[in-house]
Amino acid sequence: MKIFKYPEQKQWKKIARRPLHKAAKIEKQVRKILDRVRSKGDKALLRYAKQFDEVDISSLEVTPQEISAAHQSVSGELQSAILQAKKNIESFHLSQQENISRIETMPGVSCWRRSVAIEKVGLYIPGGTAPLFSTVLMLAIPARIAGCSEIILVTPVKKGSNTIDPAILFTASLCGIEKIFKSGGAQAIAALAYGTETIPPVQKIFGPGNQYVTIAKQLIQQEGLAIDMPAGPSEMLVIADETADPEFIAADLLSQAEHGPDSQVLLLTNDEFLLDKVGAQLESQLNKLPRKAIAIKALENSRMIVLRNIEDCLAFSNLYAPEHLILAVKDPLLLENKISSAGSVFLGHYSPESVGDYASGTNHTLPTNGFAAMYSGVSLDSFVKKISFQQLTTGGLRNIARIVEVMAEAEGLQAHKNAVTVRLNKL
Amino acid sequence: MKIFKYPEQKQWKKIARRPLHKAAKIEKQVRKILDRVRSKGDKALLRYAKQFDEVDISSLEVTPQEISAAHQSVSGELQSAILQAKKNIESFHLSQQENISRIETMPGVSCWRRSVAIEKVGLYIPGGTAPLFSTVLMLAIPARIAGCSEIILVTPVKKGSNTIDPAILFTASLCGIEKIFKSGGAQAIAALAYGTETIPPVQKIFGPGNQYVTIAKQLIQQEGLAIDMPAGPSEMLVIADETADPEFIAADLLSQAEHGPDSQVLLLTNDEFLLDKVGAQLESQLNKLPRKAIAIKALENSRMIVLRNIEDCLAFSNLYAPEHLILAVKDPLLLENKISSAGSVFLGHYSPESVGDYASGTNHTLPTNGFAAMYSGVSLDSFVKKISFQQLTTGGLRNIARIVEVMAEAEGLQAHKNAVTVRLNKL
Numbered sequence: 001m002k003i004f005k006y007p008e009q010k011q012w013k014k015i016a017r018r019p020l021h022k023a024a025k026i027e028k029q030v031r032k033i034l035d036r037v038r039s040k041g042d043k044a045l046l047r048y049a050k051q052f053d054e055v056d057i058s059s060l061e062v063t064p065q066e067i068s069a070a071h072q073s074v075s076g077e078l079q080s081a082i083l084q085a086k087k088n089i090e091s092f093h094l095s096q097q098e099n100i101s102r103i104e105t106m107p108g109v110s111c112w113r114r115s116v117a118i119e120k121v122g123l124y125i126p127g128g129t130a131p132l133f134s135t136v137l138m139l140a141i142p143a144r145i146a147g148c149s150e151i152i153l154v155t156p157v158k159k160g161s162n163t164i165d166p167a168i169l170f171t172a173s174l175c176g177i178e179k180i181f182k183s184g185g186a187q188a189i190a191a192l193a194y195g196t197e198t199i200p201p202v203q204k205i206f207g208p209g210n211q212y213v214t215i216a217k218q219l220i221q222q223e224g225l226a227i228d229m230p231a232g233p234s235e236m237l238v239i240a241d242e243t244a245d246p247e248f249i250a251a252d253l254l255s256q257a258e259h260g261p262d263s264q265v266l267l268l269t270n271d272e273f274l275l276d277k278v279g280a281q282l283e284s285q286l287n288k289l290p291r292k293a294i295a296i297k298a299l300e301n302s303r304m305i306v307l308r309n310i311e312d313c314l315a316f317s318n319l320y321a322p323e324h325l326i327l328a329v330k331d332p333l334l335l336e337n338k339i340s341s342a343g344s345v346f347l348g349h350y351s352p353e354s355v356g357d358y359a360s361g362t363n364h365t366l367p368t369n370g371f372a373a374m375y376s377g378v379s380l381d382s383f384v385k386k387i388s389f390q391q392l393t394t395g396g397l398r399n400i401a402r403i404v405e406v407m408a409e410a411e412g413l414q415a416h417k418n419a420v421t422v423r424l425n426k427l
Numbered sequence: 428m429k430i431f432k433y434p435e436q437k438q439w440k441k442i443a444r445r446p447l448h449k450a451a452k453i454e455k456q457v458r459k460i461l462d463r464v465r466s467k468g469d470k471a472l473l474r475y476a477k478q479f480d481e482v483d484i485s486s487l488e489v490t491p492q493e494i495s496a497a498h499q500s501v502s503g504e505l506q507s508a509i510l511q512a513k514k515n516i517e518s519f520h521l522s523q524q525e526n527i528s529r530i531e532t533m534p535g536v537s538c539w540r541r542s543v544a545i546e547k548v549g550l551y552i553p554g555g556t557a558p559l560f561s562t563v564l565m566l567a568i569p570a571r572i573a574g575c576s577e578i579i580l581v582t583p584v585k586k587g588s589n590t591i592d593p594a595i596l597f598t599a600s601l602c603g604i605e606k607i608f609k610s611g612g613a614q615a616i617a618a619l620a621y622g623t624e625t626i627p628p629v630q631k632i633f634g635p636g637n638q639y640v641t642i643a644k645q646l647i648q649q650e651g652l653a654i655d656m657p658a659g660p661s662e663m664l665v666i667a668d669e670t671a672d673p674e675f676i677a678a679d680l681l682s683q684a685e686h687g688p689d690s691q692v693l694l695l696t697n698d699e700f701l702l703d704k705v706g707a708q709l710e711s712q713l714n715k716l717p718r719k720a721i722a723i724k725a726l727e728n729s730r731m732i733v734l735r736n737i738e739d740c741l742a743f744s745n746l747y748a749p750e751h752l753i754l755a756v757k758d759p760l761l762l763e764n765k766i767s768s769a770g771s772v773f774l775g776h777y778s779p780e781s782v783g784d785y786a787s788g789t790n791h792t793l794p795t796n797g798f799a800a801m802y803s804g805v806s807l808d809s810f811v812k813k814i815s816f817q818q819l820t821t822g823g824l825r826n827i828a829r830i831v832e833v834m835a836e837a838e839g840l841q842a843h844k845n846a847v848t849v850r851l852n853k854l
Binding site: 077078081082084085087088089091092095096098101103105106109111113114116117118119129130131132133134167203204218221222224225226230245247248251252254255257258259285288289290291295332333336337339340341342343344345346347348349350351352353354355356357358359360361362363367369370371372373374375376377379381384385386387388389390391392393394396397400402403404406407408410411412413414415416417418419420421422423426 | 504505508509511512514515516518519522523525528530532533536538540541543544545546556557558559560561594630631645648649651652653657672674675678679681682684685686712715716717718722759760763764766767768769770771772773774775776777778779780781782783784785786787788789790794796797798799800801802803804806808811812813814815816817818819820821823824827829830831833834835837838839840841842843844845846847848849850853
């Protein structure tokens, strides 16, 4: 990790810069995949499965037999852990339901809004090094609470096999998802966007993925479909004062660093002595990690920064807009309302980021790459649209009529005015 | 308007199709404008103003003198209409504020979320045939309620003059916007995205515009900025039963048709006799409209459709996902919760769409082009991000520890597990 001690404020912007990622030169390739799935449907998916996943898939849809087999091969301990995580995530996302508040803006003029589920949503769960059944929870639970009528899950088979990780299948079925399909990468996104003979098209696509998936989602968005949010590598920022435990901090930094070689972790502190202690802990903990090689790469992109006080740490953090922010300080609640940009915040010494990844209840699909400055993480909101309603009584129309007439006339929109006038004339 | 009588359900999708718009072949031109503003800043803006708006602008920023002159040239009647509209829009958007609900998902595990303003937002108000001061209200009011710390408004001067419509300046200043700049089109979007010597860059861009603006916003979004929503031509769908007044319906359809030649209006009814009556009203009202030529073009894209009953009308409407939906029926409240896709809904015979455009309180920046199936209109939500928080007591960590450890291990993320374990070991 690079160390910066008391950098001047004018340098912060430079220090807060994310590592530059090579602009993906794969857009052309992704466009070709999208086109081919659009025109050839299932056939294209099966061919890509052979090419990329090295497997002959006989049927794209997961069968009930495969699901019950998955139930049997997930350990009882993991099943009950997933079940409890599900309960917690449900509680928190249920608390995000909005009551309808019908208000009278003027006598006789009532306005309200109602959250209505997006009907057809597609959840993409990547393959790769970790079987992300936790992401199934994070996407399927709010989709179900919202009341989406069609929830499609698409995920690739394990390379060279015809099977999906059983924990993914178990979790999906636990969450009531009935349509699960075997496909991965840009071709899976294409299938969700355009539909194939087997896979129904959806209106909004959720879920993480590699650069192919990311670019496919971007292209799909330009064509008019909705996506959850723009993607980028995972990241964490820890603000620590002298009460922080170096062992905890190192463990937290590594938990983010193990995500991928392009992850970034930052430690901000007002306690210069913390740096060496955390450094020593990093070294000793790192050696025990199976994903050590990945974490080492990520630490190369990472920084420890000493600033004069915790206020400066907060200001730096707000500038950086981290996906995950840990407040490893004495009185974290005092800082809560000074946070202007972050995805998810973990307060105090006993709130490690990994509890939010799995089970505390908050969503782990969060804005990275500085997008936390203007995007929210996935929540119940992501699966609904809020429709506004209004109803005027004849008295209400009388009260508002002149206002609308005058404004419409001033904008030169006579027909807008007339829609009010013809009604007034009949009252 | 094209007429369809009792089309079979399998034909609906075809009938509900929007008119095809020529794919804009201007992306290259827009990219050039973006690049030039990025590299040349103010100089590029001034040059484009000369080229497109035919005017030598001395200073990009609107001066306090210009604003007080605007106050004087807006009539008292218009001022008080705008003031009342502002109050109504404020009431409705204030009602969208979310209380913080802190919940315990497990004993000792607290989760909550907080809405925090996006700091820097840019509002674009187009020039063109109508001075859209109403759009200033619709964007500036929620931005202020959200608490955005920097609200920038950019709008072009009237062609050939150095002035902005006084009602736009009056409204902006009434809403407390202090930074107003003279620029229009793709170059204005570029200025908001990249910043220039005079115009500060923002994090999210709002507002309508022509194809150049739309494409500039799309490109900007790909580069990582946020935008309000994808754009398309304005549209309205009216569901009418035998209690509907043909004069009202015709007035409503025309109020949408006058927006632009690419607008689309649809009338759905179960009362075949209504068609001729509405047709006659359209003809007589049309002749009195200053924007008749525009409305006639829009009506060419438009449809009257007779279906067997109101349930079918609703089903068709949900398929179409209209920006504006008028329920000109006897008991509109009975239909309310059967609406699955629409931007804003107007219930009953005395709720013309134009009241929502100006003054009822709801927002008029709404999803068009079928985007109402998965996007919400602009609301207070559009100006905030919702940050999630969590805090665990030591007891809370004990309660959740095993769940997280088991799940992290099953995903092969040992460092995630370890962040919990190191803490457990110290308890």
